[in-house]
Amino acid sequence: MTKVEKLKQTIINADKICEEIEGEGAKGATQRKVEGLITAALKEGTPAEIVINDGLIAGMDVVGDRFKKNEVYIPEVLLAARAMKIGMDILKPEIIKAGIKPIGKCLVGTVQGDLHDIGKNLVAMMLKGAGFEVIDLGVDAGPDKFVEQLKSQEVQLVGMSTLLTTTMPAIEKALKAIKETGILVKIMIGGAPVTQDYADKIGADGYAADAASAVDLAKSLLS
Amino acid sequence: MELKKALSRGIVLCDGAMGTQLINTGLPSGIPTACCNVICPDRILSIHKAYISAGSQAILTNTFDANRLKLREHKEYDVKELNRIGVKLARQASAGTDVVVFGDIGPSGSEELFLYSLQEDKIIADKAKQDLYDVYKEQAIALTETGVDAILIETMSYLQEAIIATQAAADNTEVPVICTMVFGAPSDSRSSDFKTFWGDTLPDIVQGLIKAGASGIGANCGDVVEAMPRLAQQMRNMTHLPLVFQVNAGRAVLDVQTNQTVHPLGPAEFGRIISEVAAEGASVVGGCCGTTPDHIEAARRCLNC
Numbered sequence: 001m002t003k004v005e006k007l008k009q010t011i012i013n014a015d016k017i018c019e020e021i022e023g024e025g026a027k028g029a030t031q032r033k034v035e036g037l038i039t040a041a042l043k044e045g046t047p048a049e050i051v052i053n054d055g056l057i058a059g060m061d062v063v064g065d066r067f068k069k070n071e072v073y074i075p076e077v078l079l080a081a082r083a084m085k086i087g088m089d090i091l092k093p094e095i096i097k098a099g100i101k102p103i104g105k106c107l108v109g110t111v112q113g114d115l116h117d118i119g120k121n122l123v124a125m126m127l128k129g130a131g132f133e134v135i136d137l138g139v140d141a142g143p144d145k146f147v148e149q150l151k152s153q154e155v156q157l158v159g160m161s162t163l164l165t166t167t168m169p170a171i172e173k174a175l176k177a178i179k180e181t182g183i184l185v186k187i188m189i190g191g192a193p194v195t196q197d198y199a200d201k202i203g204a205d206g207y208a209a210d211a212a213s214a215v216d217l218a219k220s221l222l223s
Numbered sequence: 224m225e226l227k228k229a230l231s232r233g234i235v236l237c238d239g240a241m242g243t244q245l246i247n248t249g250l251p252s253g254i255p256t257a258c259c260n261v262i263c264p265d266r267i268l269s270i271h272k273a274y275i276s277a278g279s280q281a282i283l284t285n286t287f288d289a290n291r292l293k294l295r296e297h298k299e300y301d302v303k304e305l306n307r308i309g310v311k312l313a314r315q316a317s318a319g320t321d322v323v324v325f326g327d328i329g330p331s332g333s334e335e336l337f338l339y340s341l342q343e344d345k346i347i348a349d350k351a352k353q354d355l356y357d358v359y360k361e362q363a364i365a366l367t368e369t370g371v372d373a374i375l376i377e378t379m380s381y382l383q384e385a386i387i388a389t390q391a392a393a394d395n396t397e398v399p400v401i402c403t404m405v406f407g408a409p410s411d412s413r414s415s416d417f418k419t420f421w422g423d424t425l426p427d428i429v430q431g432l433i434k435a436g437a438s439g440i441g442a443n444c445g446d447v448v449e450a451m452p453r454l455a456q457q458m459r460n461m462t463h464l465p466l467v468f469q470v471n472a473g474r475a476v477l478d479v480q481t482n483q484t485v486h487p488l489g490p491a492e493f494g495r496i497i498s499e500v501a502a503e504g505a506s507v508v509g510g511c512c513g514t515t516p517d518h519i520e521a522a523r524r525c526l527n528c
Contacts, residue, residue: 025344070407073422074381075338082339121335140296168477193475201479 003041004055007087010034011059014083015076027082034087048094052131056087060129068212074122077211081125088128102133104222107149107185108159109137111170119191120161122211127159130215142170143177150183157218161191168193172202179203186221190214224321226373226399226438229280230465234501234526235323237469237509238274238282239519243486245270257289258300260308267309271316277516278523281323281507282316283375284309286366291358292331306365314370325375325401326366328388331358334381334421341383352387359391367396376402377443377469378511382423386435393436401439401467401507402432406454408446417447417454425454429461441467444511448473448488452499459504466505470496472513486513490521498525 001009010017010033017026017033041051063080066072088095106127110120117139124134135153137145146158158178160171171189178187188206189199199207205221208214229235242256248266259267267285274282286309288294291302306326313324331337333355340351363374374392379385385402392400406417417425432440440462442454451470458466472486472493488496497508508526510518 025347026342027339028344070409070418073418074334074420075422078335078338079342082342118335193477195476195479197479198477 003037003044004046004051007034007037007041007051007055008059008062010037011056011080011083011087012062014079015072017083026079030083031086034083035090038087038090042094048091048098049100052088052091052095052100056084057129057131060084060126064126064129064212064215068210074118077122077125081129084129103131104156104218105133105135105154106157106159106218107135107137107146107153107155108161109141109146110139110191111160111162111167111174112140112142119163119211120159123159123161123190123208123214126211126215127218130219132157132218141174143174146174147177147181150178150181150185155185156222158185158187159214159218160187160189162194163192168198171204175202175204188214188217188221224323224372226281226323229321229323230506234505235280235507236278236497236519236523236526237325237507238271238279239510239514239516240471240512241267241270241283241285241287243513243515244273254297255288255293255300257286257294257305257309258297260285260289260305260312261300264308264312267312268316271313273516274519275317275320275322277519279322279509279519281325281509282313283325283327284313284366284371286310286327286362287329287378288332289365290328290331290362292333293329302361303365306362307369310366310369310371323372324370325373326363326371326398328359328362328366328374328376328392329378330380330384330388331355334384337384338381355384355387356391359388360395363392363396363400367398371398373399373401373438375467376400378405379403380405380419381421382419382428382431385428386431389432389435389437399438400436401441401465402435402437403441403443403467403469404428405445406442406447409450417450417457425457426461429458433462433464437464439465439467439507441469441505441507443467443469444471446474448496451496452503455500455503455505465507467507468497468500468505469509469511470500470514471511472518475513488513490515490517493518494521494525497522501526 108124110117124136128134186205189204190208196207206217208217286306289305341348376388389402407420409416472488478485
């Protein structure tokens with residue numbers, strides 16, 4: 001197995017690292033394992049881009065696919081995403097050196113009045129896992145927060161979510177505010193009460209039912 | 224009334240949604256619903272009363288999100304005060320009746336951080352567990368000090384957290400502690416395989432909660448409305464503890480024409496599912512998101528109670 005393939009397997013099985021080494025913190029162990037594999041792969045002359053695409057992103061792809069099929073659950077995705085983030089942090093100098101660009105820059109946030117964020121966090125993590133750069137506005141993000149970031153950052157995609165039906169109108173408000181700026185971005189929305197009909201009605205570019213589908217949608221909106 | 228005594232009389236019908244009722248009358252935006260206990264106590268009181276009139280033999284205090292973590296951005300509200308007032312309002316609404324008052328406890332909302340903490344070294348993991356334990360302990364004590372008949376920990380989707388919440392309530396109060404979990408729709412290929420969104424399995428849940436000190440277990444909310452009777456049956460085969468099932472009115476969608484929230488399950492359908500759940504052995508049944516006094520009234524008729 002090549003170092004890159006081993007790295008991919010490490011991402012896929014990030015939740016098992018804890019079981020492998022008892023009594024030790026899994027974060028430290030993940031850090032060492034991922035760091036060791038990346039350093040070895042680079043030493044062998046593998047370009048950073050291959051390490052990212054065929055190692056980290058390929059691993060997250062498998063996890064995302066399994067999540068969609070109910071084969072793995074939230075903890076596995078969170079832990080794989082954390083392992084992936086550790087890898088990306090280690091590779092940062094290489095990414096800058098090689099001038100590797102993310103496939104897109106995305107702004108995500110849970111809209112005003114909604115304090116639920118597990119869904120949005122999963123979307124953010126899976127977008128990062130797919131190679132996007134993600135700016136996370138957190139929860140209770142009003143239209144101003146979205147607009148302010150859009151004006152200062154070069155963003156291609158905005159993702160907005162809500163869990164509560166009561167806060168759904170806040171999506172429309174933020175969407176209008178974004179459109180009024182005249183900045184060209186694609187807007188996708190999601191969350192438990194949101195539907196394709198609603199997305200169509202308010203003029204969003206797309207709707208995704210879950211975090212894995214949000215990644216597919218993001219890719220298709222930018223292609 | 225004591226829960227045990229109420230259960231000895233037969234099936235106990237709970238109330239329906241609190242949040243839905245508040246939303247329908249214009250919930251203040253961006254704050255935890257428990258804050259309504261001080262902002263608009265009269266509305267809470269009248270919702271409780273509407274459920275009791277519809278036939279609820281047990282009601283839940285409006286304290287679902289009255290915990291320290293959910294209120295950390297709203298420091299102007301005091302955790303203990305919101306819980307105490309929540310209990311007082313439920314007691315006031317049920318004065319002169321046999322209605323059981325459940326002290327309602329919801330998830331802390333910090334599952335993700337908690338999971339990460341557990342992945343650090345043992346010292347950090349132990350501290351995270353202790354911190355979470357203290358959050359639930361604080362709420363459970365505030366509820367029981369003011370006088371609830373039982374504690375209902377609900378809408379838990381992560382078993383590790385549910386166990387800590389149950390332990391915290393059972394260790395520090397004298398009342399029965401019930402814990403109900405949220406289940407996702409089982410995948411087509413494994414239709415009998417109920418799991419939480421965090422992947423916890425039914426046997427682990429039943430064993431874990433019993434060991435933690437639960438006097439009753441069950442399910443609420445989630446994507447499994449039609450499968451609730453089957454879920455009750457499976458739980459029944461695993462424990463003799465009272466089963467508690469709070470069924471929602473289906474997943475809410477926004478009607479784009481009217482801009483109104485629509486819950487697909489009407490009162491008649493809800494009543495049918497509640498009686499099926501009860502037939503499978505659930506002894507405390509009621510409504511979750513989207514249910515109204517009409518739903519409870521329909522359930523009462525179906526259960527003949």
